[in-house]
């Protein structure tokens with residue numbers, strides 16, 4: 406499916422036009438000269454904020470700390486940082502403290518011992534946060550739509566209910582992009598969320614509020630969803646871990662918008678967290694009985710796995726080239742896997758990945774098995790049945806009268822030109838990529854692949870590179886589980902990271918690799934305590950030069 410000469414010409418014209426628009430945008434942004442003297446968060450001072458969730462649960466069970474103390478510590482941190490990052494959009498702090506007090510009482514009265522509590526309530530007393538697109542009883546569930554202002558959840562989405570049933574205590578809900586379909590977590594109801602490593606940058610989307618609150622140390626575990634990268638992109642930009650599980654393991658019920666057409670096979674609900682060791686137990690809880698399909702208790706011997714490294718998508722003209730710092734970080738991972746585990750990492754190029762965006766967008770718009778088209782973005786955006794007319798809405802937006810973001814209006818516009826059926830060519834391309842990757846990965850393969858071509862961009866910049874998310878989106882269509890793993894910080898002090906892709910139902914392999922990489926590269930860093938990472942990058946550069 407090589408691009409025709411005309412398509413290549415069009416792509417070049419588009420690149421030049423977008424480049425010019427971007428230059429104008431940069432100029433205007435400079436002239437506006439937004440003076441944000443506070444660019445970083447205050448450092449974390451309370452050591453409790455640096456304890457992984459499962460360890461917190463153990464400390465609470467052993468009465469080394471009370472749940473009230475832990476919950477209050479997180480409330481304090483959120484109150485300290487949320488004005489700067491605008492990540493949590495509605496809290497339930499007083500209820501959370503009451504629930505924590507009940508937990509402490511229960512532990513006080515428990516006579517069966519710690520093991521009984523661990524089996525029954527593995528997350529007892531540990532606070533967590535939830536993307537606002539999920540139902541959490543008593544909390545808003547607008548997904549950033551002004552027309553859904555005032556929608557309050559009467560029940561809990563199943564994964565949220567399972568976490569609560571495991572004893573975890575929700576602190577509140579976090580921001581997302583309008584209808585969960587953009588890289589920037591911005592909407593007209595709650596405003597824009599900032600990246601904790603640099604407030605002028607985006608936290609990613611759509612689970613950007615989760616990414617930001619977790620990255621900023623205001624939460625230790627959270628719930629996100631991902632149909633094109635919405636767990637992995639915010640996890641990457643905010644230096645935390647995120648896992649998009651094998652499709653169908655964690656329920657997608659109870660989130661807005663619901664997936665339709667073939668999208669239920671692509672949308673995944675999954676865990677986001679600051680410590681790699683929390684991913685697996687969270688997945689076990691959130692998957693309920695379905696988690697048994699993943700043999701999560703089986704030991705993983707990393708030395709017996711086959712590793713592959715794919716440095717880029719093969720050069721899609723729609724997508725930016727991968728940042729050199731990310732290329733270097735991925736190379737460093739290869740070196741450490743080979744040196745520390747004694748494995749041989751195979752370098753690969755997978756040329757079909759070049760069509761990731763075309764495959765993702767065609768499959769997202771494809772009719773379901775029942776022949777029904779998915780609900781259009783325009784319908785989802787409609788205000789109590791009143792349809793959105795994109796050109797009119799865009800005109801209103803230019804004078805500040807629209808209730809929608811420019812990205813959402815742009816998506817309705819793009820949707821107008823989309824085919825209702827994927828072409829035979831796209832279907833073949835998807836099938837062949839699926840077959841090749843599944844054969845390659847089998848039951849013991851791990852593929853290293855960039856998470857995104859850029860480090861966390863400045864606010865609004867993704868408007869000029871809208872197709873870059875295809876680095877993550879393609880794995881939704883292929884239904885493969887992926888763990889997003891942080892790899893330290895860049896020269897600018899921004900998180901570096903990598904995707905770990907594995908075969909269906911082999912989630913435990915990427916989760917175990919993430920634990921190894923956390924030990925090797927240091928995992929999440931407190932954004933309030935970083936000076937500059939130049940020395941680390943310089944060391945890597947030195948190491949790679951010596952190696953080559």
Ligand SMILES: CCCCCCCC/C=C\CCCCCCCC(N)=O
Nearest residue numbers: 585587611631632633634635815871
């Ligand atoms: C005004 C500019 C708008 C341009 C629109 C260009 C079209 C790009 C197409 C799709 C972008 C979707 C981004 C998806 C991000 C992650 C979604 C998710 N929930 O996982």
